Amino acid sequence: MANNRLIKIFDTTLRDGEQSPGGSMNHQEKMEIAQALVELGVDVIEAGFPIASPDDFEAVREIATNFRGPEICGLARCSNIDIDRAWEALKHSSSPRIHVFLATSAIHREFKLKMTPDEIVARAVEGVKRAASYCDSIEFSPEDAARTELDFLCRVVEAVIDAGANTINIPDTVGYATPAHMGNVIKTLMNRVPNIDRAIISVHCHNDLGLAVANSLAAVENGAGQIECTINGIGERAGNCSLEEVVMAMRTRTDFYHCDTKIQTTRLVPTSRLVSSITGLQVQRNKAIVGRNAFAHEAGIHQDGMLKERTTYEIMRPEDVGLTKTDLVLGKHSGRAALGDRTKQLGYSLSGEQLQVVFEQFKDLADRKKEIFDGDIAALVENVLHGTTENEWSLDTFRCELQYQNKPKISLTLSHGDNKETVEICDGDGPVDAAFIAIGQITGIHLLCKEFQLRSTSLGHDAPADVTLEAEFEGQTFRGRGVSMDCVEASIMAILNAVNRVVAASRVKQTASH
Numbered sequence: 001m002a003n004n005r006l007i008k009i010f011d012t013t014l015r016d017g018e019q020s021p022g023g024s025m026n027h028q029e030k031m032e033i034a035q036a037l038v039e040l041g042v043d044v045i046e047a048g049f050p051i052a053s054p055d056d057f058e059a060v061r062e063i064a065t066n067f068r069g070p071e072i073c074g075l076a077r078c079s080n081i082d083i084d085r086a087w088e089a090l091k092h093s094s095s096p097r098i099h100v101f102l103a104t105s106a107i108h109r110e111f112k113l114k115m116t117p118d119e120i121v122a123r124a125v126e127g128v129k130r131a132a133s134y135c136d137s138i139e140f141s142p143e144d145a146a147r148t149e150l151d152f153l154c155r156v157v158e159a160v161i162d163a164g165a166n167t168i169n170i171p172d173t174v175g176y177a178t179p180a181h182m183g184n185v186i187k188t189l190m191n192r193v194p195n196i197d198r199a200i201i202s203v204h205c206h207n208d209l210g211l212a213v214a215n216s217l218a219a220v221e222n223g224a225g226q227i228e229c230t231i232n233g234i235g236e237r238a239g240n241c242s243l244e245e246v247v248m249a250m251r252t253r254t255d256f257y258h259c260d261t262k263i264q265t266t267r268l269v270p271t272s273r274l275v276s277s278i279t280g281l282q283v284q285r286n287k288a289i290v291g292r293n294a295f296a297h298e299a300g301i302h303q304d305g306m307l308k309e310r311t312t313y314e315i316m317r318p319e320d321v322g323l324t325k326t327d328l329v330l331g332k333h334s335g336r337a338a339l340g341d342r343t344k345q346l347g348y349s350l351s352g353e354q355l356q357v358v359f360e361q362f363k364d365l366a367d368r369k370k371e372i373f374d375g376d377i378a379a380l381v382e383n384v385l386h387g388t389t390e391n392e393w394s395l396d397t398f399r400c401e402l403q404y405q406n407k408p409k410i411s412l413t414l415s416h417g418d419n420k421e422t423v424e425i426c427d428g429d430g431p432v433d434a435a436f437i438a439i440g441q442i443t444g445i446h447l448l449c450k451e452f453q454l455r456s457t458s459l460g461h462d463a464p465a466d467v468t469l470e471a472e473f474e475g476q477t478f479r480g481r482g483v484s485m486d487c488v489e490a491s492i493m494a495i496l497n498a499v500n501r502v503v504a505a506s507r508v509k510q511t512a513s514h
Helices: 027-040 054-066 080-090 106-113 117-132 150-163 179-192 212-221 243-252 265-279 300-308 336-345 352-368 374-386 431-443 487-513
Strands: 008-011 044-048 071-077 096-103 137-143 167-172 200-205 226-229 328-330 393-401 409-416 420-427 448-456 465-473 476-484
Touching (some): 027 054, 080 117, 096 117, 117 137, 179 200, 212 243, 328 336, 336 374, 393 487, 431 487, 465 487
Parallel strands (some): 200 226
Antiparallel strands (some): 393 409, 409 420, 465 476
């Protein structure tokens, strides 16, 4: 291990990852993910794009002010107003980094920027110099570098290094590259840029062809020293290079790559679950490293081999990435301390008040379900952490009438503040449709459901229902989540959670306008 080259991990979950359709996060959720990234051991957190919105600026500013360890990075275009705004957000960080970018490919020069190559070089140098007047750590990205002519790319890179950039990021912005292509770009820069020894080469690969991890590893093979990636590979379109996959590829195959990272790999699964819970973007069962099936062996010949010698069919240990060895853990006689210890093992950090809420829900679940699995506990915790907001509206009681070939009827009693209770009965095409209609009539907030997912939290027909949904209101997308032994109740809770997010967002908007 001592001879292995250390590769920096630049995490952009909070910036590029948040650009996933439906993956937006509120302020508190960004803070939770930032804390998880610090514990994971990433080298750089790209906290946002400060000029993009007041929310982005505030998130970058708070992360820069409160988190220590990784460099905290803000993105900026090569314009004075962007760079100044980025520095305003980053200036209280003990380790700030400004990341400036400008497109360089011929297609971007001609159709987007309408600038000549000389103008591009001049603008890039000017932007880097301005950023370097604020702090020492400056990253420059020639956007769409993978489709930029190599001669011109070398020229731009040399110029910005002379101007003060000490990290050069090579983005495959549209996911066009192949491993051989990306490897050749990095090798060319290493061989032809005379001052390349004064900078670290980074790569930012998108996954449009499913090659983001392979392209990032090819870049490392040819001299790159930093990989830009996201938890679960989330990001625009088909996403980014998956942090957990690229890290474990280098960790598992150090014999080939002779590289490693500072990532605490036992935090990979908990961090993956946190990001899935917050964004509502669940990973597929067969996803490498963090998917539910990643360490499952169903074929008889595989099971036989595993029993005789684990390494016959398993190249990584599940506990190395944060998966627990056992699943069945607690019952109705288990105490608060045992539950608290289990939540910590699962990667959650709860306040005393949050643990008490989870414990009360756990005891209720244990009375109704004989066997409590890790998945059940995780769902309860995540519902408390991310499925609840300030409850402008909350469920008191409901009654659902279902009869074969008849439209269902649902009766809801909702609390609004301390005193108001409202009851409404509606018909619908199904119980969930009826619940949407009823809640809309009671609250005045009529949501358009865009996506609805119902999953069991663990094994067995008595497993709690975990409902996540995305709904649109006045052009904005809001998420909702609800967990209950009753799938209709879980659906109602998820709808109300989305409604309360709408109320909270409108309150923030009103405050900002004043």
